[in-house]
Amino acid sequence: MKHIELDEEEGDAASGLLALLVTVMELLVEAMEREAIRRMESGQLSPEEIERLGAQLQAIEAEIAEIKESEGIEQEVGQLRGDLDSLVADAVEQVRAEEALE
Amino acid sequence: MTDTDQISDADADLDIEEGRYLYCAVYADDDAGLDAEGLDGEAVSVVVRDGIGVVVQPVDSVFDSENLTEVRQWLLTHQGVVDEAGAAFGTPLPFRFDTILRGDDATVVDWLAENRGELDDALSWLAGRWEYRVEVRWDETAVEESVGEDEDLRELAARVEDASEGTGFLLESQYETRLAERVEARRSEVEADLVERLDSHAVELQHAGDGAGVFSGSGGDDDLQRVTRLSLLADREAEGAIGEELEPFAEEPHQEVRYTGPWPPYSFAPEIGGGE
Numbered sequence: 360m361k362h363i364e365l366d367e368e369e370g371d372a373a374s375g376l377l378a379l380l381v382t383v384m385e386l387l388v389e390a391m392e393r394e395a396i397r398r399m400e401s402g403q404l405s406p407e408e409i410e411r412l413g414a415q416l417q418a419i420e421a422e423i424a425e426i427k428e429s430e431g432i433e434q435e436v437g438q439l440r441g442d443l444d445s446l447v448a449d450a451v452e453q454v455r456a457e458e459a460l461e
Numbered sequence: 462m463t464d465t466d467q468i469s470d471a472d473a474d475l476d477i478e479e480g481r482y483l484y485c486a487v488y489a490d491d492d493a494g495l496d497a498e499g500l501d502g503e504a505v506s507v508v509v510r511d512g513i514g515v516v517v518q519p520v521d522s523v524f525d526s527e528n529l530t531e532v533r534q535w536l537l538t539h540q541g542v543v544d545e546a547g548a549a550f551g552t553p554l555p556f557r558f559d560t561i562l563r564g565d566d567a568t569v570v571d572w573l574a575e576n577r578g579e580l581d582d583a584l585s586w587l588a589g590r591w592e593y594r595v596e597v598r599w600d601e602t603a604v605e606e607s608v609g610e611d612e613d614l615r616e617l618a619a620r621v622e623d624a625s626e627g628t629g630f631l632l633e634s635q636y637e638t639r640l641a642e643r644v645e646a647r648r649s650e651v652e653a654d655l656v657e658r659l660d661s662h663a664v665e666l667q668h669a670g671d672g673a674g675v676f677s678g679s680g681g682d683d684d685l686q687r688v689t690r691l692s693l694l695a696d697r698e699a700e701g702a703i704g705e706e707l708e709p710f711a712e713e714p715h716q717e718v719r720y721t722g723p724w725p726p727y728s729f730a731p732e733i734g735g736g737e
Binding site: 392393396400410411413415417452459460 | 625626627629630634666
């Protein structure tokens, strides 16, 4: 079973925690983006709303990128996302293998 | 691993007064021996009872280490011995790394007697069959380019160009999502096609996980990404036919196929003594 390391370098739990927060924010923003796109595609939004929503999400994304850079946690966030990805990928792989063998 | 005398990796007690490390089972004659270097440079021997032998080595502790290089070295040694056994006796039934029986050679003989039926079933099922591994990889950037030729995606790309900033941001995100979906769809297609073509040549076929590339040699030394990886249990005679089925996959532009084997059937070896 995988677990996620917050303080891989000793005493670095604070930056580990920040990295985790930023990771969660990134995932949240991505989910919001997908929802925005879904609404855009289904024609629920006016062109003005689309523009405003897009600009806001873009600004948040830029903000997150800036935090990552100024705090030097780009690598940690990437690592955390990778850990989450492989957790999910393992599960998907398992389901796929089971399906293929049926 | 439920056999009472058998020690699993999780066993906390690292010291064993006397034990036998088990590499694999084979069909062998009473006087069989094996010239191979075991773990820690020790000699290995073959304990035989009634036509079935186990390749063993005496040990007094389990092999456990925090040092990955050391563990890797042990695994390679383990595999080396199993390979030698395969070359000498035909397809071996490999045991998991660090399978240790508490006791001496006589204990091994008892264990052989106890599990005779299971061992014989497994060995006869595996006889003449080997594990083959197939890995398809591609240049994902090139695949993205080719997938992006699709009319739908081209139109979306054009809308990104023409849009104002906020709208363009969302459209671009949408473009990337769709592109990723198309790439994944193509990956699934390649995989399904591969499985379909190989299925008839294999006795069994498995999707191999992301495990360390001990089998597959060094991966990640180039810019290619994995499309799929399969393990096949196949008769030795099917080796060429499998290779032929792989040719069209290797001929695809930006795509590469790795075909390795014969390996001892690690992925297909049933566990012995587990049913008690």
